[in-house]
Each structure stands twice: as C-alpha cells, then as structure tokens.
Amino acid sequence: MGKDDAITELRSAVLEYDSDAAVRAAKAAIKQKIDPMIMVDKALVPAINEVGDKFEKMEIFLPDLMLAADAVKASMALILPLMAKDYQTSKATVVVATVQGDVHEIGKNIIASMLMARGFNVIDMGVDVKTTLLIDEAKKSRAKIICASALMSSTMGSQKDIIDYATALGDRKRYAILVGGGPTSREWADEIKADGWGKDANGAIKLADKFSGRR
Amino acid sequence: MVHILDVMEKALEGKPISENDYQLKLFAAKANEKVREHGIKFDRNEVIPSDNSLADDIYRAAVELLVEVGAYCTDTSRILSYSEEEIRGALRNAPQEIWLGEGKERKRLAPRKIEDKSPPWCFLGAGGGACSSDRSFTTLVEGYAEIPEINAITTPALTRVGGMRIRPASPLELLGAMRNAVYAREACNRVGRPGLPLMNSLSTAESDIALAAALHPRYGMRASDGFLICCMDPMKVDFNRLNKVTVVLSMGAPIGMCFGPLMGGYSGGPESTAVSNVAHHLMGVLTYQSSWLLPFPLHLRYVSSSSREMLWIISVTGQAISRNTDLISLNLNYTSAGPTTPMCLFETSASVTAAVVSGLSIESVGVASNKEEDRTTPVEPRISAEVAHAVAGMKRSDANGMVNELLSKYESKLANPPLGKTLFECWDPERRRPSPEYQKVIRKFKKDMAKIGVDLRPEL
Numbered sequence: 245m246g247k248d249d250a251i252t253e254l255r256s257a258v259l260e261y262d263s264d265a266a267v268r269a270a271k272a273a274i275k276q277k278i279d280p281m282i283m284v285d286k287a288l289v290p291a292i293n294e295v296g297d298k299f300e301k302m303e304i305f306l307p308d309l310m311l312a313a314d315a316v317k318a319s320m321a322l323i324l325p326l327m328a329k330d331y332q333t334s335k336a337t338v339v340v341a342t343v344q345g346d347v348h349e350i351g352k353n354i355i356a357s358m359l360m361a362r363g364f365n366v367i368d369m370g371v372d373v374k375t376t377l378l379i380d381e382a383k384k385s386r387a388k389i390i391c392a393s394a395l396m397s398s399t400m401g402s403q404k405d406i407i408d409y410a411t412a413l414g415d416r417k418r419y420a421i422l423v424g425g426g427p428t429s430r431e432w433a434d435e436i437k438a439d440g441w442g443k444d445a446n447g448a449i450k451l452a453d454k455f456s457g458r459r
Numbered sequence: 460m461v462h463i464l465d466v467m468e469k470a471l472e473g474k475p476i477s478e479n480d481y482q483l484k485l486f487a488a489k490a491n492e493k494v495r496e497h498g499i500k501f502d503r504n505e506v507i508p509s510d511n512s513l514a515d516d517i518y519r520a521a522v523e524l525l526v527e528v529g530a531y532c533t534d535t536s537r538i539l540s541y542s543e544e545e546i547r548g549a550l551r552n553a554p555q556e557i558w559l560g561e562g563k564e565r566k567r568l569a570p571r572k573i574e575d576k577s578p579p580w581c582f583l584g585a586g587g588g589a590c591s592s593d594r595s596f597t598t599l600v601e602g603y604a605e606i607p608e609i610n611a612i613t614t615p616a617l618t619r620v621g622g623m624r625i626r627p628a629s630p631l632e633l634l635g636a637m638r639n640a641v642y643a644r645e646a647c648n649r650v651g652r653p654g655l656p657l658m659n660s661l662s663t664a665e666s667d668i669a670l671a672a673a674l675h676p677r678y679g680m681r682a683s684d685g686f687l688i689c690c691m692d693p694m695k696v697d698f699n700r701l702n703k704v705t706v707v708l709s710m711g712a713p714i715g716m717c718f719g720p721l722m723g724g725y726s727g728g729p730e731s732t733a734v735s736n737v738a739h740h741l742m743g744v745l746t747y748q749s750s751w752l753l754p755f756p757l758h759l760r761y762v763s764s765s766s767r768e769m770l771w772i773i774s775v776t777g778q779a780i781s782r783n784t785d786l787i788s789l790n791l792n793y794t795s796a797g798p799t800t801p802m803c804l805f806e807t808s809a810s811v812t813a814a815v816v817s818g819l820s821i822e823s824v825g826v827a828s829n830k831e832e833d834r835t836t837p838v839e840p841r842i843s844a845e846v847a848h849a850v851a852g853m854k855r856s857d858a859n860g861m862v863n864e865l866l867s868k869y870e871s872k873l874a875n876p877p878l879g880k881t882l883f884e885c886w887d888p889e890r891r892r893p894s895p896e897y898q899k900v901i902r903k904f905k906k907d908m909a910k911i912g913v914d915l916r917p918e919l
Contacts (some may be wrong), residue, residue, distance in 0.1 A: 302760060305727045307487035310479075345627035347533070347691065350724050350759075397589045397618040397832070398625045398632060398665055426762070426830050427589060444760075 247278050251287045254319065258291035261311035263318040270319035280326040283319075292316050292361040299358075300446065306354060313357040336388040336456035337365040339381050341373035343402035348395035351425055354445045355391055362449055364389075364456070375405045382410075382419055389455055391448060394425040403428070404436040420455035424448055460552050461545055461745050463705055470701070473529070473537035478695075481531045481538065482725050486693050489528050490731040493520035501729040506770040506866070507813055507859040514778035521737035521779065522546060525694075530746045533691070534698045541745055549744045555785045557713045557750055559611055559683055564654030566610050568751065570785050573778055573818045576852035579789075580820035581606075582685075583840035584613035586755075586791055587662035588825055590882075591618055591832040593642060598888045600646035602837025604655055605891065608844035611658035611685060613791075613822055614643045618832060628666040636664035636673035644679040658685030658715070659822075667702035674710065682712040687753060690718040693725045693735060694742050704748050713750035716743030717791065722768055723759030729768040732756055736776045740786055752780075753822060755791035761873050762828035763795040765806035770862055773813040774855075781818025789822050790814035792843070795872075797827035797879030798836045798886075799897045802869040804904045807839055808846045808913075809865040815847050816858040823847075827878050834878065836886040838893050838901065845915045846908070857912075864911045892919075 250273040257265035273283050295312040298304040340356045342349055349371045356368040367385055369378060382390050390410075394400045403423045410416045423433050424442035433441035439455060442448030476485070493499075497516040502508065522543065529540040556569040568580045584603040590596050596615055603612050617635045618625055625631045639661045647655045660680055664670040674680050686707040688700055707714050718739040720726040726735035736756050743749040756772050757764055764773060773790050780788050792810035796802035807824050814821050823843030826835040850858060869876075879885070885897045893901065902918045909915070 302723050305487075306721075306724045306759070307483045307727065310483055347697070350692065350721060396627070396665060397616065398627045401624045401626050426828070427832075429831070 247276055250276055250278060251283065254283060254287035255291045257319070258288060258312050258315045259294065261308050261315060263311070263315045266315035266319040267322065270322045274322060274326065280323045283323050288316050288319065289363065296358055296361040306350065309357045309361070310353060313360045316360060335363045335365055336452070337367065337385050338389040338391060338452060339367045339369060339378065339385065339387045340391045341369040341378050342371040342393045342395070343399050343406070344372060344374050345402055346394050346396055346399035347371045351395060352393040355393065355424070355442070355448050358445050358449055359452055362453070364452060375402060375409050378406060379410055379413065379415070383415065387419060389452055390419050390421045391442070391452070392421065392423050394423070394428060397427040400427055400432060403438065407436055407438060422448060422451050460548055461541070463701070463708060463748060466539065466701065466746055466748070469539035470532040470535050470537060470696070473532070473539050475537050477536065478531065478533060482693055486528050487725050487727060489524055490735050491727055493524050493734050494730040496520070499730045499734070501768065501771055503767055505859055506767050506862055507774045507816060507855050508771070509855040509859070511778070511782060514775055514782050517733050517737055517775055518779040518783040520734045521741065524734055524738045525741050528694065530694045530696055530742050532696055539696070539746060545745065546741050549741070550784050550786070553744050553786055554713070554750045557787065559656040559658065559685055559713070561654035561681065561683055564652060564656070565683065568610070568787055568820070570787050571781065571818045571820060573781050574816055574852060574854055575818060578608070578848045578851050579815050580610050581608045581844040581847055582611045582613055582658050582789055582820070582822040583609045583844055585615035585835050586613050586793070586822060586825040586829060587616050587659055588829040588835050589618045589832045590615040593638065595833050595882050597642050597646045598882065598886070599835065599837060600643050601650050602886070602891065603840060604647045604650045604652045606837065606841045606844055608848055609655065611656045612643065612647070613659040614639060614657060614662055615835070616662040625663070628668055632664070632666060632669045633672045636661050636669040637678050639663040640673050640678040640680050656684045659687045660684045667699045667706065670703050671706050674706065682710050684712065685715050685751070686712050687715045687717050688747055690716050690739065690743065690747065692718065692720055694739060696746050700747070708748060714748055715751040715753050716747035716749040717753040717755060718743065719755040719757050721757055721759045722772065729772055733772045733775045736772060737779045740780055740788060744786065751787040751789065753789050753791055755793065755825070757793060761795050762830070763793040763806065763873070764810050765792070765794060765869070766873055767866060767870065770809055770813040773810060773819070774817040777814055777817030777819040789820040791822035791825065793825035793828055794839070795828060795876035796869070797834050797877065798839060798881070799879040799900055800877045801900055801904055802872055802877060803827070803839060803879060804842050804901070805865050805868045807843045808908065809862045811843045811847045812850045812853070812858050812862055815850050816853050816855055821847050827876070831878070833882045836882055836893065838886070838897060842901070842904070846913065849913050849915055861911050861913065
C-alpha cells in the first residue's frame with residue numbers, strides 16, 4: 245500500500261463511520277512514516293468536514309455524525325502523540341455538558357460531535373453534571389470554553405449557577421461560557437452574563453471559533 | 460403479563476451495555492436494518508399514503524426492532540429485553556377504552572380506525588409549553604376549557620414560583636407542581652366545567668418527588684385525570700420515571716407514555732423514525748405500563764411536526780397502530796410558527812389532518828416549537844379541534860391532496876418561521892377572545908380552508 249492509499253483509507257474510514265477501520269488505517273499510515281500533520285490535514289479534517297456538512301443538510305443523521313467523530317477520536321489517539329507540541333495545542337479545549345438536573349443529551353451530543361469535527365479538543369462530561377465538577381474539569385483541562393446545554397425551563401437556572409460559581413472562584417475570565425438549549429434565548433444569556441448563546445449547533449460552533457483564541 | 464416488578468427485574472438483570480453503544484450501535488443500526496429488510500420507503504408526494512401494506516410493514520419492522528433491541532435503563536446500564544410473546548400478551552391486555560373526567564365531562568377515550576367518522580379525542584392546550592406567571596397559566600387554561608370540542612386539558616408548565624425560576628427536584632418544583640394542579644382545576648371551575656380531566660398531569664412535575672407531592676388529595680388531582688410520563692429518546696427509562704409509574708399505578712390511574720423520536724436524531728431518517736415511533740408504542744405498554752400512548756415525533760432542525768416528512772411519519776404511525784393493534788394513541792403536534800400568523804394555523808391543520816384520518820386522536824398543540832414562554836394562546840388548540848372534527852371520516856387520498864395544498868402555503872418558511880405574538884399581545888383575558896388583529900387572521904384562514912374543501916365554524 246502506497247502513502248496515498250493509506251491516506252485514502254483513513255479518510256474513507258471516517259466517511260464510513262468505522263472506528264476500527266480508522267485505527268487500522270492510522271496504524272498503517274504511522275508504519276509508513278507518513279507525516280502526522282498530513283494524516284490530519286489530508287484525511288481526518290476533510291473527512292469530518294464532509295460529514296459535518298452532510299449532517300447540516302440532513303443527508304445523514306446524528307448516529308452517523310457521532311460515529312464519524314468517534315472514528316476521528318480513535319485515530320487521533322494514535323496520531324496526536326507523534327505531532328509537534330505546538331500543533332497539539334493549537335485548538336482550544338472545550339468542556340461540554342448538559343447541566344445539573346437535566347438528562348437530555350441529544351443537543352449536547354450534536355455540539356460535542358460538531359466541535360470535534362471542527363478540530364476542537366472536546367471533553368464531553370455527559371448529562372446532569374454538577375456545577376462544581378464542571379468547573380473543576382474546565383480548570384484541570386485548561387479549557388478555554390465551556391458549553392452548557394439545558395433543555396428544560398426548570399434547568400436553565402443551572403446555567404446561571406455555572407457562571408456564578410466561576411465568578412465566585414475568581415475564574416470567570418478564564419473561560420468563555422456559552423449556553424444553549426430549547427428554552428434558552430439571547431435575552432437569557434445576557435441576563436445571566438454568559439459570553440454567548442448558541443441558537444443551534446452552527447451558532448455554537450461560530451461562537452467557539454470566536455472565543456477559541458481569546459483567553 | 461409484564462408487571463412493574465417484572466420491569467424492575469429486567470432493569471436489574473438485563474444485559475449490560477453502555478448508553479452510547481445502545482443508542483448508536485444497537486438501536487440506530489437495527490432501526491436502519493429493519494427499514495432495509497422491509498423495503499420501507501418515504502414518498503414525498505404521498506404524505507398521507509393509502510397503502511395498507513406499507514403500514515403493516517412498518518408495524519412488523521417495529522415489533523422486530525423492539526424484540527432485537529429492547530428498552531434501555533440508564534440507571535443500571537442494562538437492556539430490558541422483551542419477547543414477541545410478551546409483546547402480544549401486553550397488546551391483548553391493553554385497555555380498549557378509558558373513561559376520563561367527572562360528571563358531565565366524563566367521556567370515553569377509545570382507539571380509532573383509519574378514515575374513522577367518529578370525532579377524535581381532543582386533548583387541547585399548551586402541550587406543557589412554558590408559561591411565565593400564575594396569571595398567564597390561568598388565562599390559558601380558562602381559554603382551553605371553553606373550547607367546545609375539548610375532551611381533556613393539556614396545561615402549560617409553570618417556570619416560576621414566587622418570582623424565582625423553578626429548579627428541578629427542589630421545593631420550587633414541588634410548589635410549582637402543586638400550583639399547577641390547583642390553578643388548572645380552579646380555571647375549569649371558573650368556566651363551569653369542573654369535571655374536565657387534566658390529562659398531562661402534571662407538566663410542571665418533571666421529577667418523581669414533585670409528582671408524588673402534588674398528588675396529595677388537597678390539590679385536587681383525580682384518578683380520572685390522565686398521567687403522562689415522558690420516555691427518553693430512544694426507548695430509554697430511568698428510576699425517576701419508573702418511580703412515577705409506580706406512584707400512578709398505586710392510584711389506579713391510566714398512564715400515558717409520551718415519546719418524541721427526533722427525525723434526524725438517533726431514529727435517523729423518516730422511514731426509521733416511523734418504525735421507531737411505532738416501536739415506542741409497544742415499549743410504552745410494557746415498560747411504562749401505559750394504557751394510552753402519546754407520540755410527538757419532531758424534526759431535529761425545525762423542532763416541529765408539520766414538514767412533509769413529519770406528516771408522513773404521523774400518518775404511517777397512525778395507520779400501523781390502528782390496523783394492527785387496539786392501542787389508544789394520540790398524536791401531539793408542534794408548529795414552527797407562532798400566534799397571529801396564518802402559517803401556524805396551516806401547520807396545525809396539516810398535522811391534525813394527518814393524525815385524524817390515519818386513526819389517531821390528537822393532543823394539540825405545541826406552538827412555535829414550545830420554546831418560548833407565553834408564546835401560545837387558546838386560539839391554536841381551538842383551531843386544531845375544529846379541523847380535527849371537520850376532517851374525521853375523510854378519505855386518506857383526499858386528505859393527501861388537502862395536506863399538500865396546506866404544505867404549499869408554509870413549507871418554504873419552515874427554516875425561518877414567523878414567531879408571531881405572545882399571549883397578552885393577542886388575547887384579551889377579560890373578553891376571553893383573540894385581539895381584533897388575530898380575529899382577522901382567523902377569518903382569512905377559515906376562508907382559505909373553505910377553498911380547499913374544509914368548512915369550519917363561522918368565526919364571530
């Protein structure tokens with residue numbers, strides 16, 4: 245297998261939502277001493293961008309998006325240690341969670357997968373995440389951005405808790421705190437002094453891009 | 460028969476699997492596999508199909524899906540498996556009628572057939588939409604209770620108590636749930652219909668403890684109300700929800716499981732979402748011990764049920780359930796547009812028509828995706844009910860033509876819908892009627908409906 249074939253296989257594995265194949269292709273590419281930057285720039289990024297675009301147009305659906313993101317994550321676990329340190333840290337770390345008291349996960353999963361697809365280092369903490377644990381994780385992982393999702397009007401208040409807690413710790417300026425979810429609005433984000441409100445996944449990605457280099 | 464203790468045994472002893480693997484590698488993969496195996500195809504031009512074999516294929520695929528993937532308990536990370544025999548037994552034992560309400564409002568809720576001439580059960584109101592104050596809550600419920608076709612009320616959900624935003628499983632949520640019960644009953648009393656059942660009891664009670672607390676007799680809830688327990692997508696349950704099931708069973712009240720498979724989400728495209736929607740009915744009778752079912756499939760992007768794909772899903776789900784079971788099923792529809800917009804009224808007319816001619820009753824309506832506080836009025840559910848009664852008995856082929864006409868009026872605006880006005884901007888609570896501006900919109904809407912062959916009550 246030539247170097248071009250290895251890159252093609254890695255790209256195809258993501259487009260076929262196949263983590264096992266992505267790991268095999270990444271191992272083959274590493275064995276052939278292909279520059280890890282080329283693996284990322286020529287295979288993983290174009291493939292996951294293509295998947296993200298198809299999801300936006302609803303040509304594919306959430307399971308495909310999440311499986312493709314898993315394939316990227318699995319291959320990146322092999323590729324990342326081989327990359328230069330400055331490249332490794334060039335994308336911001338984002339902590340993503342559904343807030344305390346809320347078990348709805350679909351919106352949060354879409355955001356996490358699309359952020360990953362756009363090259364962010366995503367830490368997905370899951371659903372019903374305690375405010376204190378969320379901020380602890382953001383601090384530990386040196387995250388620049390926190391995305392907090394709430395799907396119920398009764399759990400929106402937990403978004404305010406996150407901002408108040410970070411402020412009380414004196415850490416408010418360390419993170420851009422972005423909020424979103426069905427019942428939330430720009431007015432709500434302004435009221436609780438969030439850094440931004442994602443109307444939908446695309447809006448969240450644009451905000452993450454905006455804030456990724458700032459803090 | 461599968462009882463609640465059997466459900467718990469399955470939740471404690473079933474096969475362990477991660478939530479991610481269940482929903483991505485098992486549920487989503489199998490739903491797609493079933494669509495392929497049964498050759499199920501969505502036809503954009505036939506949103507209300509007349510092909511009985513399509514409905515039967517979807518039903519068969521749904522039974523196989525449930526047998527092969529089961530339900531999933533997020534608290535134990537285990538699969539609750541069901542055999543085909545258990546499914547058949549649950550369907551044999553499911554009630555074929557339920558009596559809800561008190562006094563002269565006591566009515567029989569029963570399954571309907573495709574193209575059934577009998578009017579659907581009209582479960583009307585806000586569909587649990589958020590409302591900001593006690594005043595808007597009671598204004599809305601009084602308005603709903605005065606709708607002539609109403610059989611049961613679906614209340615809004617309070618978002619604040621004493622000026623504080625409600626927090627889950629906190630005293631604020633418990634107090635909000637108690638107020639939900641008291642205010643809704645009082646609103647029905649005020650308009651002289653004290654016996655109307657509150658069928659989405661209790662929308663403010665998201666947690667098990669809030670529901671249990673608000674069921675104290677002093678707050679006026681009755682076993683003749685309906686008790687909705689919401690399933691997590693896809694086919695998931697947790698102890699919070701099973702606690703609610705246990706509490707409502709102990710009252711001897713009829714449980715309704717509501718479930719909203721997202722087209723574009725774990726359920727995938729229109730075909731697999733239809734299969735998922737039907738499978739959820741069967742899962743609800745078993746896991747949630749439901750006597751009635753309340754599907755509300757939604758479009759992932761539009762968060763409404765009026766697009767071409769969603770109307771097809773509603774229709775084929777109704778036909779599959781109606782032809783193959785005696786289950787009682789009511790479709791809840793969401794619009795993208797808001798009050799005072801013609802689009803909102805056309806959207807709800809299309810969704811209600813798809814449900815009623817396909818053998819379903821209705822819950823209506825979540826307005827403007829049910830996202831914003833107070834962006835709903837008593838007009839939208841009243842229009843839904845008028846349309847539901849007008850189209851009962853309509854042939855599926857005629858309904859398909861009518862719904863295509865309706866789609867042509869709003870389909871292009873679904874991605875960027877007009878949100879219209881909020882409750883007190885377009886509803887006069889003293890005169891109990893819409894604003895002159897909204898009345899004008901309604902009159903024009905009714906003229907447009909007459910042009911496509913649906914005659915509604917003359918608007919005052």
